[in-house]
Each structure stands twice: as C-alpha cells, then as structure tokens.
Amino acid sequence: MFIRTDDKITTTQTSIFITDSVLGAGILTLPRSVIEAAQTPDVWLSVIVGGFIVILVALVMVKLSQQFPNHTVYQYAKRIVGTVPGGMLSVCLIIYFIVIAGFEVRVFAEVTMYYLLEGTPIWAIVIPFIWVGAYISSGGINSIARVFQIIFPISIFILVLSYFLSIRIFEIDNLRPVLSEGLVPVFKGLKSTVLIFTGFEVIMNLVAHMQHPEKAVKATFTGIGIPFVLYLMTVIVVIGGMSVDSVLNSTWPTIDLLRSFEITGLIFERFEFPFLVIWMMQLFCNFTSFYFNASLGISQVFGFKIQTVIFGLIPAIFITTLLPERINEVFKLGDSIGKMGIALFFLVPVLLSFIFIFRKKVLKQNV
Amino acid sequence: MITLWAAILSKLPDWKMFTQAFLSMFIAIGIYYVNKFLRSLVINKGTPAQRENDGKQQADHSNLTVDYEDNLNAIKQVIGSNSDVHFREFEATKLRARAVLIFIDGLQNGEQINGCMMRILMSDTGANLTDISPLGLSTYLLDKVLPVCEAYEAKELHDLNQSILMGCTALLIEGMPSALLIHSSSMKNREINEPSSEALLRGPRIGFTEVLSENTSMLRRQGCNESLEINSYEVGARIKRKLVIAYIKDIVNPDLLQEVRDRIETIHMDFIAESGYIEQLIEDDYLSPFQQAHNTERPDRVISGLLEGRIAILLDGTPFALIVPVTFSMLLQSPEDYYDRWLPGTFLRLLRFFAAFLALMAPALYISFISFHPGLIPTELAVTIIETRQGVPFPSLIEVLILEISIEILREAGIRLPKPIGPAMGIVGGLIIGEAAVQAGIVSPFLVIVVAVTAISSFSIPVYSAGITLRILRFGGMLCASVLGMFGTILFFLILCGHLSKLKSFGVPYVTPISPFRFSDWKDLFIRAPLPLMKKRPKMMKTQDKKRMS
Numbered sequence: 001m002f003i004r005t006d007d008k009i010t011t012t013q014t015s016i017f018i019t020d021s022v023l024g025a026g027i028l029t030l031p032r033s034v035i036e037a038a039q040t041p042d043v044w045l046s047v048i049v050g051g052f053i054v055i056l057v058a059l060v061m062v063k064l065s066q067q068f069p070n071h072t073v074y075q076y077a078k079r080i081v082g083t084v085p086g087g088m089l090s091v092c093l094i095i096y097f098i099v100i101a102g103f104e105v106r107v108f109a110e111v112t113m114y115y116l117l118e119g120t121p122i123w124a125i126v127i128p129f130i131w132v133g134a135y136i137s138s139g140g141i142n143s144i145a146r147v148f149q150i151i152f153p154i155s156i157f158i159l160v161l162s163y164f165l166s167i168r169i170f171e172i173d174n175l176r177p178v179l180s181e182g183l184v185p186v187f188k189g190l191k192s193t194v195l196i197f198t199g200f201e202v203i204m205n206l207v208a209h210m211q212h213p214e215k216a217v218k219a220t221f222t223g224i225g226i227p228f229v230l231y232l233m234t235v236i237v238v239i240g241g242m243s244v245d246s247v248l249n250s251t252w253p254t255i256d257l258l259r260s261f262e263i264t265g266l267i268f269e270r271f272e273f274p275f276l277v278i279w280m281m282q283l284f285c286n287f288t289s290f291y292f293n294a295s296l297g298i299s300q301v302f303g304f305k306i307q308t309v310i311f312g313l314i315p316a317i318f319i320t321t322l323l324p325e326r327i328n329e330v331f332k333l334g335d336s337i338g339k340m341g342i343a344l345f346f347l348v349p350v351l352l353s354f355i356f357i358f359r360k361k362v363l364k365q366n367v
Numbered sequence: 368m369i370t371l372w373a374a375i376l377s378k379l380p381d382w383k384m385f386t387q388a389f390l391s392m393f394i395a396i397g398i399y400y401v402n403k404f405l406r407s408l409v410i411n412k413g414t415p416a417q418r419e420n421d422g423k424q425q426a427d428h429s430n431l432t433v434d435y436e437d438n439l440n441a442i443k444q445v446i447g448s449n450s451d452v453h454f455r456e457f458e459a460t461k462l463r464a465r466a467v468l469i470f471i472d473g474l475q476n477g478e479q480i481n482g483c484m485m486r487i488l489m490s491d492t493g494a495n496l497t498d499i500s501p502l503g504l505s506t507y508l509l510d511k512v513l514p515v516c517e518a519y520e521a522k523e524l525h526d527l528n529q530s531i532l533m534g535c536t537a538l539l540i541e542g543m544p545s546a547l548l549i550h551s552s553s554m555k556n557r558e559i560n561e562p563s564s565e566a567l568l569r570g571p572r573i574g575f576t577e578v579l580s581e582n583t584s585m586l587r588r589q590g591c592n593e594s595l596e597i598n599s600y601e602v603g604a605r606i607k608r609k610l611v612i613a614y615i616k617d618i619v620n621p622d623l624l625q626e627v628r629d630r631i632e633t634i635h636m637d638f639i640a641e642s643g644y645i646e647q648l649i650e651d652d653y654l655s656p657f658q659q660a661h662n663t664e665r666p667d668r669v670i671s672g673l674l675e676g677r678i679a680i681l682l683d684g685t686p687f688a689l690i691v692p693v694t695f696s697m698l699l700q701s702p703e704d705y706y707d708r709w710l711p712g713t714f715l716r717l718l719r720f721f722a723a724f725l726a727l728m729a730p731a732l733y734i735s736f737i738s739f740h741p742g743l744i745p746t747e748l749a750v751t752i753i754e755t756r757q758g759v760p761f762p763s764l765i766e767v768l769i770l771e772i773s774i775e776i777l778r779e780a781g782i783r784l785p786k787p788i789g790p791a792m793g794i795v796g797g798l799i800i801g802e803a804a805v806q807a808g809i810v811s812p813f814l815v816i817v818v819a820v821t822a823i824s825s826f827s828i829p830v831y832s833a834g835i836t837l838r839i840l841r842f843g844g845m846l847c848a849s850v851l852g853m854f855g856t857i858l859f860f861l862i863l864c865g866h867l868s869k870l871k872s873f874g875v876p877y878v879t880p881i882s883p884f885r886f887s888d889w890k891d892l893f894i895r896a897p898l899p900l901m902k903k904r905p906k907m908m909k910t911q912d913k914k915r916m917s
Binding site: 010012013112116117120123124125127128129130131132134135136138139143145146147148149150151270272273276277280281284307311312314315316318319322332336 | 370384385387388389391392394395396399739740743851852853854855857858860861862864865867868869876878881882883884
C-alpha cells in the first residue's frame with residue numbers, strides 16, 4: 001500500500017514514544033528527590049532496582065494489552081469488567097494523565113521562568129506551550145510519533161554529550177562508600193525512583209496502535225531501557241560531580257551541575273544552554289504524549305470527537321498547571337502523582353488481569 | 368488521591384485564571400476554524416468547472432464532407448478571419464482537382480511545402496489517377512505520393528482547425544472527405560543552454576528548453592532504456608497544452624502512478640502557463656510554506672529521480688520539469704553530490720544542512736540571545752556585543768528587521784537588474800549600506816555579520832524555491848523569538864516539526880527517512896555514502912524493483 005490510511009506506528013516509533021513519555025521532568029528532579037529519600041550516595045542502586053521493577057510492571061501491561069488486539073485500555077477495560085466499572089477505571093487513568101500533563105507544563109514553566117524568562121507571567125509561557133501541544137496532538141498518533149522521532153536523536157545526543165563533558169568534575173569519591181549503611185536506604189530511595197518512570201502507562205494504549213503488536217515486548221524493553229540508562233547516568237554524573245550535600249541544597253541539581261564547569265574554546269562555555277533547549281523539547285514531547293492519551297481516553301470513553309476533546313482539555317490542563325501555588329507544592333504534586341501511579345497500577349493492569357484470567361480460566365467465558 | 372483532592376479543594380482557582388483558561392481555548396478553536404475555512408475554500412471548486420467544460424466540448428463536433436467548397440468555407444468561417452492563416456489554393460494537376468494548403472505564418476517549414484507538396488501535386492506526371500475513388504485518395508497520397516514522415520489524416524473539423532493552429536499544414540483536395548495534416552512545423556526555439564537556476568561545476572551542462580518534444584528527447588538521450596515510459600495528456604480548457612508524465616515502468620510504484628494520473632486529470636483551468644500552475648493545482652496542502660513538487664531544469668536530475676521511483680511531469684512551453692513526490696532531503700541535495708567523490712559530496716551536503724539551519728534560525732537566535740538571554744553566551748562575547756549595540760536606538764527585533772528587509776529588497780532588485788550592473792549593485796547594497804548603517808548607529812556591526820551570514824547561507828541552498836521557503840519562515844522565527852526569546856524559538860521549531868511531520872507529498876511523508884525512520888535511506892541523507900554501498904533504491908518510494916546494483 002503506497003498511501004497509508006491506517007493510523008498505526010512502527011515498532012521503533014513505539015519505543016521512542018515510550019521513551020519520550022517517561023523521560024521528562026525527572027532528569028532535573030530525580031537526583032534531589034531520590035537523595036532526599038535515601039540520604040546516601042547509593043541511590044544509583046535504587047535506580048537500577050526501580051528500573052527492573054518498572055520493566056516487570058510494564059510487561060504485565062503489555063501482556064494484558066496483547067490479549068485485545070486493536071483495543072486500547074479504555075476499550076478493553078469495559079470488556080473485562082463491564083461498561084460502568086471499566087469506564088470508571090478509564091476516568092481514573094484519564095485524570096492521572098491530565099494531572100501529569102499539567103505537572104510537566106508546570107515544571108517546564110518554573111524552569112523557564114527561573115533560567116530563561118524572568119518576570120514573564122506564567123500564562124504567557126503555559127498557553128503557547130499547550131497550543132503547540134494541541135496542534136501536534138490533533139494530527140493523530142502517527143504525526144505525534146513522527147515529531148518524537150525528529151526530536152529524539154537530537155535530545156539524546158546533547159544529553160549524553162553534556163553528561164560526557166561533565167566528567168571533568170566527576171569525582172568517584174562522591175559515590176563512595178558503597179552500601180555503607182546497608183540496603184535500607186536503597187529501598188527507601190526506591191519509592192522515588194519508581195515514580196520517576198511514571199508515564200510508561202501509555203504502553204496500554206500504544207499496543208493497540210502498533211503495526212506489529214506482537215513486537216510490543218521488545219518495544220517496551222527498548223522504550224524503558226533508554227530512559228533507564230539515561231536516568232542512571234543522570235544520578236551517577238550528578239552525584240559524582242556535586243556530592244550528596246550540594247545536591248540536597250539545589251532545586252534543579254542537573255542544571256546546577258552543568259553550570260558549575262566551563263569549557264573554554266567552544267561557542268558555549270557552559271553546557272546548560274543546549275541542555276535546557278533539548279530538555280524543553282523533551283518535556284514538550286512528554287507533555288504531548290499525556291495530552292494525546294488523555295484526549296484519546298475521553299473520546300473513547302464518552303464518545304466525543306477527538307478534536308473536540310483536544311480543545312476541551314486546553315482549559316483543564318491550564319487550570320491543573322496553575323493549581324499549585326509555590327514550587328514546593330509542585331514537587332508535592334509530583335510525589336502524589338507517583339502515588340497515584342502505584343495505585344493505578346494495582347487498579348488497572350493487575351486488577352484487570354486477575355479478572356480477565358479468572359473469567360477466562362475459571363468461568364470459561366469468552367471475553 | 369486524598370491529598371490531591373484536598374489540595375484541589377483548598378485552592379479553587381479564581382475567576383482570572385478561568386478567564387485565561389477559556390480564552391486560550393476559544394482562541395485555539397478560532398485558529399482551528401480559520402484554518403478549516405481556508406482549506407474548504409480550495410476543495411469545493413473542482414466539480415462545477417468540470418461539468419461546464421464537458422458541455423462546451425461537445426458543441427462543435429462535425430465531420431468534413433465530400434464537398435470541397437463546403438469544407439473550405441467551414442474552415443474559413445472558424446479560423447479564416449485570422450490574418451496569419453494562409454490559404455494557398457492551386458490545381459493539383461495530376462488529380463485534375465482543386466486543392467488548398469492551409470497553414471499558419473511562421474509555424475511551417477516553407478521549403479518542405481514548396482519542395483514536396485507543391486511540386487509533386489502540381490507537376491504533371493502524366494499518370495492517370497482519376498480512376499482512384501475519392502475515398503481511397505487520402506490513403507493513396509499518404510502511401511505513395513507524399514514523401515513526408517509525419518503526415519496523417521483528419522476527418523473531424525474541430526480537430527483539423529486545432530491542428531492547423533498548432534502548426535500543421537493541412538491539405539484539402541476536391542472530392543476527398545478528409546484532410547491531410549502534414550507536420551512541418553519549424554518553430555524557432557532557443558538553443559540548449561546551461562540551466563541558469565541550477566548551475567554546476569561538474570556534471571552535464573544541458574538544460575531543458577521550452578519545447579516539450581526536445582525535453583522528452585533529452586530524457587531519452589540520457590541512455591537507452593525501453594522501460595522509460597512517457598505518457599501524454601492535454602491540459603487547459605481554453606488554450607490546450609501538452610503535458611507528459613515520465614516514469615520507469617518497472618520501478619515506479621503503480622499506486623503512486625495512479626495517484627499522479629488522477630490528480631492531473633482533475634486539473635481544470637483555461638490555461639496552464641507554466642509548470643508552477645501544475646504544481647499548485649495538484650499539491651497536497653496549499654497552506655504549507657514547503658513545496659510539494661520539485662522543479663528542475665536538469666535532465667540528469669529528472670532521470671535520477673525517475674530511477675529512484677519518482678515521477679516527472681513535463682509541460683510544453685517551460686523548461687521547468689516537476690518531480691513528484693518530493694521529500695525534505697531532496698531540497699538540500701544537488702546532483703553534484705553524486706558526481707564528486709563521496710567525501711566531498713558528504714562534506715558539501717553537511718555544509719548545506721548547516722547553512723539551511725543558519726538561514727532559518729540565525730536572526731531568531733540573535734534576537735533571543737541579545738534581548739532575552741545575554742547571560743547564556745560567553746561573557747566576553749556578550750560584553751563586546753552589548754558595547755557595540757549601545758548606540759542603537761531600536762529593540763533588537765526592529766534592528767534585525769531593518770537589515771533583513773533591506774537585504775531581501777536588494778536580492779529582489781538584483782534579479783531585475785541588467786547583468787552588467789548586478790554585481791556592482793550587490794557591492795553598493797551589501798557593503799556600503801551595511802557599513803553606513805553601522806556608522807549611522809542604526810544597527811550594530813555584529814548584526815551585519817549575522818545578516819550577511821544568513822543571506823549567504825540561504826544562497827547555498829541548491830533549490831531556489833526551497834531557499835524562498837526558508838527566507839519566509841525566517842521572519843516567523845524572528846517574530847517568535849522577539850516575543851518569547853529562546854522559548855519562542857523552540858516553540859517555532861516544534862511547530863515546524865509538527866507541520867513537517869503532518870505534511871505529505873503524494874502520500875510520502877515529507878521528512879522521511881528521518882521519520883518514519885528508515886535507516887537504510889540515511890545513506891543518502893546527511894551523508895552521501897560511497898556508491899558501492901548504495902545498492903538499493905530508497906525504501907520510501909516503495910519501488911517495484913528494489914535493487915540498483917546486483
């Protein structure tokens with residue numbers, strides 16, 4: 001077929017979609033939040049353990065979604081538990097996505113106002129951002145995935161390059177001693193490292209849009225593997241470069257790390273500027289992903305046209321964004337998003353899988 | 368969940384926030400409907416024109432009769448009032464019948480008419496031809512008498528008139544119910560020159576001309592190939608013109624071919640003046656700043672496009688051929704990339720990508736750095752720039768606009784100027800005005816560098832119309848940057864990415880192979896891989912024959 005009429009995405013696009021949904025505000029906030037919880041430099045172990053937990057969770061979601069080809073979670077939830085309970089589960093998921101979207105925009109606005117546009121009113125930053133997100137979302141999943149594909153290589157390149165350059169202030173002693181206080185802090189840190197991967201829930205919708213849904217497991221592995229590696233690098237590089245104490249005292253430790261060294265001879269002496277640029281684009285992808293998934297959910301649960309929903313969500317996201325008044329509340333909101341994520345994990349994929357298996361194996365029903 | 372609800376309930380947003388929220392929604396909806404309305408303006412226009420056109424064509428279809436006088440009068444009635452239509456009546460001696468040659472002044476080859484037609488028909492050979500029936504006469508003349516290779520019979524009056532006007536010589540003989548059309552046109556046309564819009568250092572110096580048959584023959588002459596197919600169409604309702612589509616039969620994707628044919632058949636316009644008309648009438652998205660058909664004057668470029676599985680559209684009367692579908696990467700490629708060795712080819716191509724980036728973004732970056740984030744550039748540089756800008760009375764947007772617009776005017780003027788004055792004006796405009804503007808304190812010297820680099824960069828783009836696209840978009844980038852600084856520039860880039868990823872040219876995504884990602888096509892994107900590595904045709908065209916080399 002030369003002219004494609006189906007709105008499907010390839011396996012690579014799925015991986016990038018997942019990566020872009022996971023890799024967002026966490027790059028800036030992860031080092032501090034995880035050290036606040038654990039208080040030791042061993043937090044990189046927490047990231048590793050957290051990553052594995054998340055991959056297992058994602059596998060459950062993929063396996064469940066693969067049982068219902070061409071159905072998103074909003075559609076198969078209804079088939080498993082009935083229209084009304086399924087719809088309620090979907091509404092929880094939609095609210096979750098809207099809140100994350102609002103959170104991402106807020107973090108974006110905070111960073112922009114702090115580093116780039118001091119004194120600019122917050123609505124002037126938030127509204128154009130949401131508009132561009134709406135423009136891209138209205139193109140359907142295929143054009144969203146394509147935009148991600150254009151931005152992805154640029155951002156990964158700059159990200160890795162800035163980390164690589166910060167090796168000059170890296171001191172291995174900042175990461176030592178390993179496991180001086182035993183494994184307890186590692187598990188304490190786990191709480192915030194699992195939260196950092198929030199967003200991979202979109203996989204439950206993506207499987208339905210894949211050209212080859214049978215490759216969803218592979219796509220998920222790559223899609224979570226890339227942010228996993230990048231988060232691990234972030235934590236190691238930031239702690240190695242700044243030490244635990246200074247990370248605790250900084251609002252955006254990753255940017256502070258990049259501000260703390262200069263490379264003479266390059267056009268940009270400090271790498272914080274290109275880093276901020278790609279981080280903004282990355283956060284935009286992150287936001288668009290949640291925006292689209294929330295709109296898709298509303299349109300599938302309530303039967304609206306997706307274009308109408310995209311417009312309707314503009315004020316909803318705008319208000320969510322401006323709800324927290326101070327930056328501490330923003331971070332608190334981030335924590336509650338993580339908790340919501342865990343609750344939703346038990347509510348949606350686990351509960352649904354149990355009921356699905358129960359109905360299929362025990363009651364021998366054809367779901 | 369509970370903490371979240373508590374947080375929400377304790378701080379219900381005030382009315383100001385609600386106003387902003389809903390205002391933002393309504394503005395977005397407004398933009399959406401304006402866009403939809405603009406698109407609907409174009410789509411609904413195809414059908415009525417077509418119907419009207421069909422009705423007109425059926426009106427005057429009548430055949431020639433046996434009666435010579437009637438035929439002649441009928442022709443004279445339609446085209447006889449033109450002063451350049453000549454009727455040369457004579458007696459065809461050996462047929463013992465009256466005959467007339469009808470031709471247009473300046474379109475026919477006089478020697479051929481004199482030498483072949485008149486001499487043979489008027490000379491008395493003595494042979495008795497009167498026993499040939501009038502119906503068989505035309506066949507007899509074509510088969511035995513006339514030594515002309517392009518001659519055929521016309522029975523229908525309307526067609527006959529058209530052919531005469533197109534440059535054929537018509538021969539009407541008493542008693543013959545049809546006319547003979549002798550193709551003796553010798554229209555004067557210019558010589559084959561090197562294409563001025565796409566000059567190359569290395570590569571063939573041949574360019575298309577205004578004559579379609581010459582252009583198609585140039586394609587044929589690229590090399591012997593029996594699967595190169597050239598199909599002819601007629602476009603234009605009032606003034607008809609020939610249009611051909613060329614493709615390689617066993618490479619092109621049949622669905623694409625059908626799509627191109629369908630779109631060409633929807634063209635309903637009274638006159639197609641240039642291939643630019645075709646481009647605009649068959650493109651996918653008329654609101655896009657990007658071109659969706661590639662225009663070129665170079666036969667080598669067309670033929671390599673055909674070998675990639677693309678389709679060429681050539682129109683009579685213009686040296687510009689169209690290649691469809693077009694992808695973004697094509698706009699920054701030059702045939703020279705392939706003629707040189709791969710290392711220089713790659714270098715030049717990377718340079719062009721960089722130049723395109725500069726041409727698009729440099730002024731926007733200047734504005735956002737100077738007006739919004741001087742802290743982000745190295746301190747010494749920032750201090751230097753700000754020192755030189757101290758006397759400038761305008762904000763950086765106005766400063767940039769002054770210089771950018773004058774450069775654009777200068778460029779536009781440079782095209783119109785006679786050749787001997789052109790370079791001189793360039794020097795006067797570029798150097799003197801720039802220097803004087805700095806001296807006068809209207810702009811800063813650093814900006815002159817930025818604008819000059821931008822202008823030079825946009826010249827390095829090998830496709831002229833793509834250069835214009837970037838020049839237009841540059842102003843959009845500047846406006847975004849002047850409102851929101853770096854953030855605005857990023858938003859501009861994101862909108863551009865969003866638009867490009869939605870845009871398709873004949874069903875092919877515009878930014879493939881970057882996205883949808885096709886790694887094997889990257890060999891011919893930013894780099895130009897060594898030829899032995901490029902064994903396969905681009906995947907994006909979904910060709911029938913995948914291999915270039917065995």
